[in-house]
Amino acid sequence: xxxxxxxxxxxxxxxxxxxxxxxxxxxxxxxxxxxxxxxxxxxxxxxxxxxxxxxxxxxxxxxxxxxxxxxxxxxxxxxxxxxxxxxxxxxxxxxxxxxxxxxxxxxxxxxxxxxxxxxxxxxxxxxxxxxxxxxxxxxxxxxxxxxxxxxxxxxxxxxxxxxxxxxxxxxxxxxxxxxxxxxxxxxxxxxxxxxxxxxxxxxxxxxxxxxxxxxxxxxxxxxxxxxxxxxxxxxxxxxxxxxxxxxxxxxxxxxxxxxxxxxxxxxxxxxxxxxxxxxxxxxxxxxxxxxxxxxxxxxxxxxxxxxxxxxxxxxxxxxxxxxxxxxxxxxxxxxxxxxxxxxxxxxxxxxxxxxxxxx
Ligand code: ATP
Numbered sequence: 629x630x631x632x633x634x635x636x637x638x639x640x641x642x643x644x645x646x647x648x649x650x651x652x653x654x655x656x657x658x659x660x661x662x663x664x665x666x667x668x669x670x671x672x673x674x675x676x677x678x679x680x681x682x683x684x685x686x687x688x689x690x691x692x693x694x695x696x697x698x699x700x701x702x703x704x705x706x707x708x709x710x711x712x713x714x715x716x717x718x719x720x721x722x723x724x725x726x727x728x729x730x731x732x733x734x735x736x737x738x739x740x741x742x743x744x745x746x747x748x749x750x751x752x753x754x755x756x757x758x759x760x761x762x763x764x765x766x767x768x769x770x771x772x773x774x775x776x777x778x779x780x781x782x783x784x785x786x787x788x789x790x791x792x793x794x795x796x797x798x799x800x801x802x803x804x805x806x807x808x809x810x811x812x813x814x815x816x817x818x819x820x821x822x823x824x825x826x827x828x829x830x831x832x833x834x835x836x837x838x839x840x841x842x843x844x845x846x847x848x849x850x851x852x853x854x855x856x857x858x859x860x861x862x863x864x865x866x867x868x869x870x871x872x873x874x875x876x877x878x879x880x881x882x883x884x885x886x887x888x889x890x891x892x893x894x895x896x897x898x899x900x901x902x903x904x905x906x907x908x909x910x911x912x913x914x915x916x917x918x919x920x921x922x923x924x925x926x927x928x929x930x931x932x933x934x935x936x937x938x939x940x941x942x943x944x945x946x947x948x949x950x951x952x953x954x955x956x957x958x959x960x961x962x963x964x965x966x967x968x969x970x971x972x973x974x975x976x977x978x979x980x981x982x983x984x985x986x987x
Contacts (some may be wrong), residue, residue: 629652629653629654629688629690629691630653630654630655630656630657630689630690630782630783630815631651631652631653631659631676631687631688631689631692631783631815631817632651632652632686632687632986633650633651633652633676633685633686633687634650634685634686634687634688634964635648635650635651635684635685635686635869636648636649636650636672636675636682636684636685636686636687636837636881637681637682637683637684637685638653638668638671638675638680638681638682638683640670644839645668645671645839646668646671646675646839646967647668647684647835647838647839647840648670648684648685648840649668649836649839649841650685650841651832651834651844652776653815653817653832654781654815655813655815655830656809656810656814656815657815657831658787658806658809658815658816658817658818658829658830658831658832659816659817659818659830659831659832659833659834660817660818660819660820660825660826660830660832660833660834661673661817661818661819661820661825661833661834661836661841662820662821662823662835662836662837662862663769663821663835663837663862664821664837664862665821666952667837667838667839668786668836668838668839669819669821669836672819673785673787673817673819674879675687675695676689676708676712676783676785676817676910677692677708677785678695678701678705678706678708679703679704680698680699680702680975681695681698681699682695682696682698682699682700683697683698683838684697684750685697687700688704689707689708689782689783689805690782696708701955702749706782706783706798707778707779707781707782707783708782708783708784708785709730709774709776709777709781709783709784709785710784710785710786710787711772711773711776711784711785711786711787711789712786712787712788712789713787713788713789713790713791717760717768717771717772717775719759719760719761719940720758720759721759721811722756722757722758722759723747723752723755723756723757723758723759723763723771724743724747724756724757726760726771726775727743727746727771727774727778728742728743728773728778729745729775729778730775730776730778730779730925731779732860733780740986742853743756743778746774746777746778746812746941747774749774749808749812750770750771750773750774750808751809752767752770752771752774753769757769757899765793765797766793766797766800769789769790769801769805770801771791772789773786773789773805773808774808777808777809777812779815780812780876781813781814783815783816783817784807784814784815784816784817785817785819786816786817786818786819787809787815787818787819788819788820789801789805789809789818790802790820790825790941791820793912795860798822798825799824799825799828800841802825802829803828803829805829806828806829809851818830822858823863823864826847827847832845832846833846833847835858835859835862835863836848837858837862838966839986842855842858842859843855843856843859843895850906851863851864851971852862852890852891852965852966852968853891853966853968854902854908854968855980856931856970857890857970860902860968861926862881862968863906864904865905865931865943866902866903866904866943867902867903867906867940867941867942867943868900868901868902868903869881869882869883869901869903869940869942870898870899870903870940870972871898871899871900871901871969872888872898872899873897875887876890877889877890877967879901879967880968881901881938882936882938883916883935883936883942883960883962884916884962886901886964886967887963887964887965888964888965888967889965889966889967890966890967890969891966891967891968891969892940892969893969894969894970894971895971896971898972899970899971899972900970900971900972901964901967901968901969901970901971902968902969902970903942903943903962904943905931905943905944905945906945907962907964908942908944908945908961908962908965909961909962909963910932910944910946910958910959910960911959911960911961912952912958912959913956913959914959914960914961915959916959916960916961917935917957917958917959917960918935918942918944918957918958918960918977919934919955919957920933920934920952920953920954920956920958921933921941921954921958922933922954922956923954925948926945926948927948928947928948929945929946929947929948930945930946930947930948930950930952931944931945931946932944932946932957932958933941934958934960938940944960947987974982982986
């Protein structure tokens with residue numbers, strides 16, 4: 629395993645910033661920690677880099693223990709590269725010297741070959757003699773990343789690396805960086821609070837809140853099989869509807885019987901089921917109807933908020949040529965593959981099950 633965290637605990641006085649976090653990354657995999665501000669993402673990254681001491685637990689890089697309770701190998705002895713949001717390039721060095729900076733110890737010929745290989749990889753060969761102030765933000769970011777990748781670190785840590793870029797460029801950069809890391813078989817752990825960036829980059833995503841890692845899995849697993857209400861709420865959109873058990877793989881809701889694989893079976897007969905906007909299909913021919921109470925134009929789609937006769941609400945994603953107005957009744961049917969169940973009443977966050985949008 630390239631990176632292993634085992635029940636990592638980090639405390640600042642009375643605050644437990646990282647609470648028993650365990651995860652693993654294989655070689656050449658890209659992982660991502662996602663979560664609201666202050667949930668402990670950066671602290672995990674800093675501990676992996678060797679800047680924070682664990683109070684409990686262990687950190688292993690390439691199966692070698694580098695931190696344990698109260699001790700740690702110095703950051704410069706870890707073969708870990710880092711890229712931060714304020715990726716300061718050296719202003720007095722041109723692109724090729726910036727990239728070569730991390731390669732001290734290599735011969736001049738080896739250095740030249742590695743710099744050329746990397747600049748080819750990021751399509752920046754034409755800029756090798758350009759200075760940082762002559763580059764765009766996205767180009768500077770690519771150079772910073774290239775500099776961190778140059779020594780072939782065992783692990784690359786990226787903390788909000790696209791934070792200063794606008795939304796469109798962030799997604800493009802995220803895809804580019806993913807293919808760069810892939811081509812060079814680099815293992816990386818990224819921190820972000822932007823789920824689309826995480827989806828674009830990562831093989832495995834960890835959702836954190838208040839120091840705890842709620843789930844570590846693929847984007848698909850987080851969306852379709854959220855481990856708990858926090859993950860169901862944080863990833864994507866959805867609402868909860870009250871449900872009772874109808875059969876082994878079916879439940880009964882106000883919208884009729886829903887059949888699908890029950891992801892997280894619960895004891896008892898009453899619960900809430902998570903309904904995503906893409907589970908609700910707008911169909912003029914459907915017998916079931918719901919009233920539009922709100923709508924948001926998303927370009928190719930409308931996101932409709934629909935009220936059911938009970939007052940409970942669901943979200944429906946419909947192609948935007950179905951231009952219905954607020955107040956109109958529209959036909960809907962449900963197409964649910966996975967049934968994600970939560971206890972009734974739902975613990976924490978939600979005080980009136982069934983009527984609260986999770987987003
Ligand atoms: P953001 O997305 O806003 O950067 P984050 O998820 O990266 O947040 P961290 O920076 O890891 O969060 O901080 C986790 C918690 O630990 C926060 O409550 C923060 O105030 C606290 N914290 C972080 N570093 C220290 C420190 N050196 N001393 C005291 N408290 C700290």
